Amino acid sequence: KRIMKNNNKQLENSESSKYLQGCPLLVPLLDARANEYWLFHGSDSKILPTLLKTGYDPRVSNVDGMFGGGFYLAENSSKSNQYIPCPGCAQNCILREPQCKCNNQEDFEFSIILYRTILGDVHIVKQYKKDIYRGIDKHHPVRRPPKKQNLEELYDSVMGECKKYGGDRLNYREFIIYDGGQAYPEYEETIRFVKELHTYPEMPTKGAANTRFGKKLVSMFTMAKPPLNQVSDLSVVKNQSLTSDGKEYILHASIVRSSQLR
Structure with a gap:
């Protein structure tokens, strides 16, 4: 853990650490000496085995992100979920076509990885x-x-x-690391949707997520209990109607399995 060795004596007094104390993350601080947190990462299921077996490699990451070629993580699982394609049609995520024709979302399972991440001096x-x-x-x-x-x-x-704390672009915080040794996957959260018929009023179309999908926000942020009950926001959002008859459903995220990887 290179960052811990280099910064553990001064990091707690750094400007970034003081800032994060005043504007804390949703996830718990695991080690103040290294600014170590649990953070979420969502991706296509096809590359999950590689991430879990050999780890991420920032050298071959997509360079089209806002912060260049790095490994992107989030404190909101709902943010990471925007990058997970529908398991049925492989659509309905950022960087792909938003249209999803699958009507049986509750039958699908997908995974979000919870990384133990050393942010160091941010x-x-x-x-x-x-x-x-x-x-x-x-x-x-x-x-x-x-x-x-x-x-x-x-x-x-x-x-x-994020805009809540004075940012000018993002609705949700993004965390980017550029070194292959700064994070490792500690948990794989297997999620299944639970469907409940409901109707919500129109949501504003401003913001990346709503503009991207151009539909009502028919899911909600739901509170679930991931490993050790310590991460408060394991919520999953999909912006889509589920049926052709115009009915809309809330998709609650239900954890099927929580697999510790280490």
Whole structure:
């Protein structure tokens, strides 16, 4: 754990640590000496075996994200769920077509990985600038954290701040790490939808998620109890109607299995 060795004496007094104390994450702080947290990651089920067996590799990550080529995580499982395709049609997620024609969502199971993540000294982004954080040259995308003010050291990770705490772009926080040794998968949460007929009023279309799908928000943030009952927001959201007759359903996330991986 390179970050813990380098920063454990000063990290608790760093500006980023003080900031996160005032604007805490939804997930518990596991180790203040390293700013270690549980964070969620959602992806296509086809690459889950690779993530669980050999780990993530930021060197081959998608460079089209807001913060360049890194490994993206979230404190909200509902944020990570936006990147998980429908198990039936492989659609209805960010970076793919939003249309989903599957009417039996409650029959599907999918997985979200809970990573034990060392954030270290975090660079907090409130005012997003594409040329700095993503890069304007596709052949030379950003693949590392920014330099600190002394211009000699790099930050250990990046946090895109949400609008609730003064960010200008994101509805939910994003966490990006660029080193392959900063996180490991501790739990695999297997989720199944539980369907309940209900109707919600129109939701505003502003924001990435609602604009992306262009439909009512027919799911809700539900409180569930993941491993050790310590993560308070294991909620799953899908923005879609489930039937052709115009009826809409709330999809509650129900944990089927919680598998500790280490």
